[in-house]
Amino acid sequence: MKKIISVVGARPNFMKVAPLFRAFQQYRDIQHLICHTGQHYDDRMSRIFFEELELPRPDFYLGVGSGTHAEQLAGIMLGFEKILQSEHPDLVIVVGDVNSTVACSLIASRFLIPIAHVEAGLRSFDRTMPEEINRLLTDALADYLFVSEPSGIRNLQKEGIPQEKIFFVGNVMIDSLLYYLPKIAQSEILQTLHCQPGEYILVTLHRPSNVDHREELKELIGLLREIASLKKIIFPVHPRTRKKIHEFSLEDMLPANVIITEPLGYLDFMQLVQHAALVITDSGGIQEETTFLQIPCITVRNNTERPVTVETGTNRLAGTDPAQIKQMVFETLSNLSAGRQEGQPIRQESVKTPGSKDSRIPELWDGHAAERIAKIIYEKL
Numbered sequence: 001m002k003k004i005i006s007v008v009g010a011r012p013n014f015m016k017v018a019p020l021f022r023a024f025q026q027y028r029d030i031q032h033l034i035c036h037t038g039q040h041y042d043d044r045m046s047r048i049f050f051e052e053l054e055l056p057r058p059d060f061y062l063g064v065g066s067g068t069h070a071e072q073l074a075g076i077m078l079g080f081e082k083i084l085q086s087e088h089p090d091l092v093i094v095v096g097d098v099n100s101t102v103a104c105s106l107i108a109s110r111f112l113i114p115i116a117h118v119e120a121g122l123r124s125f126d127r128t129m130p131e132e133i134n135r136l137l138t139d140a141l142a143d144y145l146f147v148s149e150p151s152g153i154r155n156l157q158k159e160g161i162p163q164e165k166i167f168f169v170g171n172v173m174i175d176s177l178l179y180y181l182p183k184i185a186q187s188e189i190l191q192t193l194h195c196q197p198g199e200y201i202l203v204t205l206h207r208p209s210n211v212d213h214r215e216e217l218k219e220l221i222g223l224l225r226e227i228a229s230l231k232k233i234i235f236p237v238h239p240r241t242r243k244k245i246h247e248f249s250l251e252d253m254l255p256a257n258v259i260i261t262e263p264l265g266y267l268d269f270m271q272l273v274q275h276a277a278l279v280i281t282d283s284g285g286i287q288e289e290t291t292f293l294q295i296p297c298i299t300v301r302n303n304t305e306r307p308v309t310v311e312t313g314t315n316r317l318a319g320t321d322p323a324q325i326k327q328m329v330f331e332t333l334s335n336l337s338a339g340r341q342e343g344q345p346i347r348q349e350s351v352k353t354p355g356s357k358d359s360r361i362p363e364l365w366d367g368h369a370a371e372r373i374a375k376i377i378y379e380k381l
C-alpha cells in the first residue's frame with residue numbers, strides 16, 4: 001500500500017484536488033489522504049467547496065488562517081512537518097500556486113519525500129506576484145511536474161528541468177468543470193439574483209496589485225460604475241477585496257445596478273460564468289474556465305501565466321489602466337450585440353466538444369487530466 005497526501009489550502013485548490021481524489025479511488029493499493037492547511041477557512045471560501053465537490057472531510061486540518069506571508073508560510077510548514085513526521089507518505093501532491101503549495105513542498109523536500117506539482121510550469125514572468133515565486137520554488141523542488149498547457153513545458157525546459165520529470169496531462173480544473181456541469185445547470189443563482197442569461201457582466205477582483213491600494217481600487221470601482229450604466233454587473237466580492245473596500249471607505253461608490261454578493265460556492269459561480277455576456281477578472285483559474293466555456297473574458301492584469309487562454313481561448317489582457325479596460329469592455333459588448341440579440345440565452349450551445357475540428361479548447365482539456373496523473377503516479381510509485 002502506498003500513501004499519498006494531497007494538499008489543499010485556498011479556494012482555487014479544491015476543484016483541482018476533487019478529480020484527483022476520484023481518480024485515486026480507482027487504485028486499491030493507494031491510500032489517498034487530504035491535508036487542508038486552513039489558509040482559507042470561511043464557510044464560503046472552504047466548507048461549501050467540500051460539500052459541492054463531494055470531497056470527504058480532510059484527513060488533516062492545520063488551521064493556519066490568515067496573516068502575513070511569513071506567518072502563513074511558517075504556520076503551514078510547522079503544521080505540515082508534524083503530519084509528515086507521523087505519516088511518512090510516499091508522495092506529496094501540491095496543486096496550483098498558493099502559499100500552501102510552496103510551504104508544503106519545502107517541508108516535503110526536507111524529508112526527501114517525492115513531490116508532484118499539478119499545474120506546473122506556468123509563468124507570468126512577474127516576480128512581484130507572490131504566486132510567481134510560489135510557482136518557481138515549487139517547480140524547482142518537485143519530482144513530477146504535471147503540466148496543463150504547452151507553455152508550461154517550454155518554461156520548465158528553459159529552467160533546466162529534466163524532460164523525464166515533465167508530463168503534459170491537461171487541466172484538472174477543467175476535469176471538475178466537465179464533471180460538475182449537470183450540477184451547475186441545477187444551480188438557482190440566476191433566479192435568486194433575478195438575472196437572465198446573457199444580460200450581465202460577471203466581475204471578480206482580488207489580486208493584491210488591484211485591490212490593496214486605495215487609488216487603484218478606487219479607479220477600478222469607478223470603472224465598474226461606468227460599465228454598470230450599460231449593463232448589469234454581478235460582483236461576488238472576495239474577503240480581501242471586501243476588507244479593502246471597507247478600509248478605504250469606498251462602499252458608497254458602488255451603484256445599485258452592481259449586484260454585490262458574498263463569495264459564491266462553486267456551482268453557483270460556474271453557472272454565472274456559463275451565462276455571462278462577459279467576465280472581467282484578475283483570477284488565474286477563471287481565465288481557463290471562460291476559455292473552456294467560450295465566454296469572453298477580460299483580464300485586469302498586465303500579464304498571464306496562462307497564455308493559451310489568450311492564444312487559443314477567449315481571454316484578452318486589458319492591463320490595469322481603467323481607460324484601456326473600458327475600451328476593451330465596450331468593444332467586446334458591441335461585438336457581442338452585433339452577433340446576437342440582447343437577452344438571448346448564449347453560449348450554452350457553443351460548448352464545443354473537446355478535440356472537435358474547430359475546437360478552440362486547448363489540447364487535453366478533456367476531463368481526463370486527473371486520470372492521467374493518477375496512472376503516471378501509480379506506475380512511478
Ligand code: UD1
Pocket residue numbers: 010011012039040041042045046066067097098099100130131206238239240243283284
Ligand atoms: C489566495 C492566493 C491566491 C488565490 C486566492 C484565491 C496566495 C499567495 N494567494 O489569495 O493566489 O488566487 O487565494 O482566493 O496564496 N480571508 C477571509 N476568509 C478566508 C480567507 C481569507 O476573510 O477564508 C481574508 C483575510 O482577511 C486574509 C485575506 O482574505 O487576510 C487574504 O487571504 P490570503 O489567504 O492571504 O490570500 P488571498 O488574497 O485569498
